[in-house]
Amino acid sequence: MAENVDGGAGVLRSKRSATRYQILVGIAERQPAVSQREIADDIGITAQAVSDYLQDLIEEGYVRSPGRGRYEVTKEGVDWLITQTDALREFVTHVSEDVVGQVEIETALATASITEGEPVSLSMRDGVLRATPGGAGSTTAVAVTDAEPGQDVGVTDFRGILDYDLGRVTAVSIPRVQDGGSAAVDTATITDHAAAADLVATAGTEALAAAHATNLDPDVRFGTPQAVGEAAARGLDVLLLAVADELSTHLDRLRDSNISYEVVDPAE
Numbered sequence: 001m002a003e004n005v006d007g008g009a010g011v012l013r014s015k016r017s018a019t020r021y022q023i024l025v026g027i028a029e030r031q032p033a034v035s036q037r038e039i040a041d042d043i044g045i046t047a048q049a050v051s052d053y054l055q056d057l058i059e060e061g062y063v064r065s066p067g068r069g070r071y072e073v074t075k076e077g078v079d080w081l082i083t084q085t086d087a088l089r090e091f092v093t094h095v096s097e098d099v100v101g102q103v104e105i106e107t108a109l110a111t112a113s114i115t116e117g118e119p120v121s122l123s124m125r126d127g128v129l130r131a132t133p134g135g136a137g138s139t140t141a142v143a144v145t146d147a148e149p150g151q152d153v154g155v156t157d158f159r160g161i162l163d164y165d166l167g168r169v170t171a172v173s174i175p176r177v178q179d180g181g182s183a184a185v186d187t188a189t190i191t192d193h194a195a196a197a198d199l200v201a202t203a204g205t206e207a208l209a210a211a212h213a214t215n216l217d218p219d220v221r222f223g224t225p226q227a228v229g230e231a232a233a234r235g236l237d238v239l240l241l242a243v244a245d246e247l248s249t250h251l252d253r254l255r256d257s258n259i260s261y262e263v264v265d266p267a268e
Helices: 015-030 036-043 047-059 075-099 187-194 205-213 224-233 244-256
Strands: 063-067 070-073 106-110 119-125 128-133 140-143 152-159 169-174 199-203 238-243 261-264
Touching (some): 047 063, 070 075, 169 187, 187 205, 199 244, 205 238, 224 244, 238 244
Antiparallel strands (some): 063 070
């Protein structure tokens, strides 16, 4: 099954997608005689990891193997590469024309004392970009301000792809008041899902009442379609309690942003 392209940057959404892309390109360049070790060395992963990715690509129909050590990209694989490459081209154009020059400096939280001009490693934790002194990480930048631990620090001259997993949204459909409202909700279901969430959002009065019935204090109550998607894009798992007739707006935005979600019906 083909992966969705997200606004031109789908292949950059995760390390897995980017690695799949690189492996398919490596096979296309070398087929039919393909050395897994050469591909592994080219993209900086182990030969065993390449083998695991190849098995997945074969199962999905993007690669076929007519014999040991021989691999070929299928028509479906070529179509996927073309789609992703076109999307990357559009994304690079957007970055070069619309982003670079406008947002040359990003803001991060310092994890330790940082001096202006010092190289830093970037990471995403708890939904916040963080800067750590030193350039040993997979994503690096240069500090343009001084900062003490916990302070904001400006960074620029980025190198590498920020490697972190997107968050997941659990959307609980809350009945409208004329359909029973919060009284028709199994509070135990909400409590169970809340335990695994980094952030709780409510959309609608019935949803707020359902949160209060389970002793939850929502982190977000307004602008939830944008806030929930942005939080998940920054790696946070979100519990969304949304009135039934508002839920589709949230799910449409999550699909457009390639954010994984599940919908739960907690009605008793």
